[in-house]
Amino acid sequence: xxxxxxxxxxxxxxxxxxxxxxxxxxxxxxxxxxxxxxxxxxxxxxxxxxxxxxxxxxxxxxxxxxxxxxxxxxxxxxxxxxxxxxxxxxxxxxxxxxxxxxxxxxxxxxxxxxxxxxxxxxxxxxxxxxxxxxxxxxxxxxxxxxxxxxxxxxxxxxxxxxxxxxxxxxxxxxxxxxxxxxxxxxxxxxxxxxxxxxxxxxxxxxxxxxxxxxxxxxxxxxxxxxxxxxxxxxxxxxxxxxxxxxxxxxxxxxxxxxxxxxxxxxxxxxxxxxxxxxxxxxxxxxxxxxxxxxxxxxxxxxxxxxxxxxxxxxxxxxxxxxxxxxxxxxxxxxxxxxxxxxxxxxxxxxxxxxxxxxxxxxxxxxxxxxxxxxxxxxxxxxxxxxxxxxxxxxx
Numbered sequence: 001x002x003x004x005x006x007x008x009x010x011x012x013x014x015x016x017x018x019x020x021x022x023x024x025x026x027x028x029x030x031x032x033x034x035x036x037x038x039x040x041x042x043x044x045x046x047x048x049x050x051x052x053x054x055x056x057x058x059x060x061x062x063x064x065x066x067x068x069x070x071x072x073x074x075x076x077x078x079x080x081x082x083x084x085x086x087x088x089x090x091x092x093x094x095x096x097x098x099x100x101x102x103x104x105x106x107x108x109x110x111x112x113x114x115x116x117x118x119x120x121x122x123x124x125x126x127x128x129x130x131x132x133x134x135x136x137x138x139x140x141x142x143x144x145x146x147x148x149x150x151x152x153x154x155x156x157x158x159x160x161x162x163x164x165x166x167x168x169x170x171x172x173x174x175x176x177x178x179x180x181x182x183x184x185x186x187x188x189x190x191x192x193x194x195x196x197x198x199x200x201x202x203x204x205x206x207x208x209x210x211x212x213x214x215x216x217x218x219x220x221x222x223x224x225x226x227x228x229x230x231x232x233x234x235x236x237x238x239x240x241x242x243x244x245x246x247x248x249x250x251x252x253x254x255x256x257x258x259x260x261x262x263x264x265x266x267x268x269x270x271x272x273x274x275x276x277x278x279x280x281x282x283x284x285x286x287x288x289x290x291x292x293x294x295x296x297x298x299x300x301x302x303x304x305x306x307x308x309x310x311x312x313x314x315x316x317x318x319x320x321x322x323x324x325x326x327x328x329x330x331x332x333x334x335x336x337x338x339x340x341x342x343x344x345x346x347x348x349x350x351x352x353x354x355x356x357x358x359x360x361x362x363x364x365x366x367x368x369x370x371x372x373x374x375x376x377x378x379x380x381x382x383x384x385x386x387x388x389x390x391x392x393x394x395x
Contacts, residue, residue: 042140
C-alpha cells in the first residue's frame with residue numbers, strides 16, 4: 001500500500017481510526033496502480049473523514065463506514081474530460097467492490113478535476129471552504145490546496161446553504177426507502193446539515209460537527225425569527241445533540257433511537273420550515289410556501305440558467321429521458337435543472353407527508369426536468385432520486 005502523506009486522525013476512536021486508515025491507504029494505492037501517475041497532480045481526501053469526523057460503525061466481524069470515502073483526483077492537463085469522468089466512475093465502482101466489500105464496509109468515490117478548478121474555477125461555497133481548510137493531500141504536492149483563493153465564511157452565498165439543506169432532505173427521502181442493509185444514517189446527516197444550513201445562510205458556516213450545537217444556540221439568540229420558524233424547537237435541539245454524538249461515535253443503538261424518534265414526516269416538516277426561513281431571509285418576506293417556491297425557481301439570471309442547461313446537455317453521462325423537447329422549451333426559460341429538481345423534490349416530500357394538497361403530483365411533473373407523465377408516486381421518488389444523484393454527486 002502507498003503510505004499516506006498525512007498522520008491526522010480520520011475519526012475520534014483509535015481502533016476505528018486504524019481500520020479506516022487502512023481503507024484510505026488501500027483506496028489511494030488502488031487508484032495509483034490503476035492509472036498513469038504522470039497523468040495525476042494530486043489526490044485529496046475530502047469530507048468528514050478529512051476533518052477527523054468519519055462515522056465508523058462497529059458491526060459483527062468488523063466495522064462499516066457510514067457515508068462515502070471521497071477523494072478529489074486532480075488530473076494533469078491536458079486530459080480528455082469525458083474519458084476521465086468515465087474512468088473515475090468505473091474505478092469508484094471497482095474500489096467499492098474490492099476494498100469496500102461491495103459497499104458493505106465502505107463506498108469509495110474518486111471525483112476528477114483539473115488544477116485549474118482549484119485556482120480559477122472554484123467559487124466561494126461550503127465545499128470549497130471545507131476543502132481548503134480541512135482537505136488532506138494524501139498524494140502529491142502538500143501545498144496544492146493553497147491554489148484555492150482564501151475567502152471568509154461570510155462570502156458563502158445563501159443559495160449554497162439552501163442547496164445543502166435540499167441535498168440532505170432528498171437523501172433522507174431515499175434513505176427511508178432503502179433495504180434494512182442500510183443503516184438510517186440519512187436522519188443523522190439531515191439533522192446535522194439542517195442546523196448547518198441555517199448557520200451558513202446567516203453567514204456563520206461551521207465545518208466541524210462537534211461545534212454545531214453551540215453555534216446553533218448562538219444563532220438562535222441573534223436570529224429570533226429562526227426560533228419562531230421551527231416547530232418543536234426543543235425537540236430539534238435535543239436531536240441535534242443526539243445526531244452529533246452519533247456522527248462522531250455511531251452505534252446501532254444511537255442510530256435506532258434516531259430512526260424511531262424521527263419520521264420522514266418530521267424531518268420533512270423541519271426541512272420545509274428551515275427552507276422557508278432561509279428563502280425569506282435571502283429573497284425577502286413572502287406570505288406562504290407556494291409563493292416562495294415560485295420566486296425561488298425563477299430567481300436565477302438568464303446566464304446561470306443557460307449555463308446549467310448547457311452543462312446538462314453536454315455531459316457524457318446524461319440520464320435518459322432528458323431530451324423531451326416540448327418540456328425543455330417550457331422549463332429552460334424558468335430555471336436551471338438543479339433548481340427545478342430541488343423544487344420538484346420539495347413538492348414530492350410535501351405530497352408524501354400529507355402537506356402537498358391534491359395537486360402535488362401535477363406540481364412535481366410540472367417542474368421535473370425529465371419526462372415523468374406516466375410515473376406514479378413511488379416511481380417519482382426513484383426518478384427524482386436518480387436525477388439528483390447524477391446532478392449533485394456526478395456533475
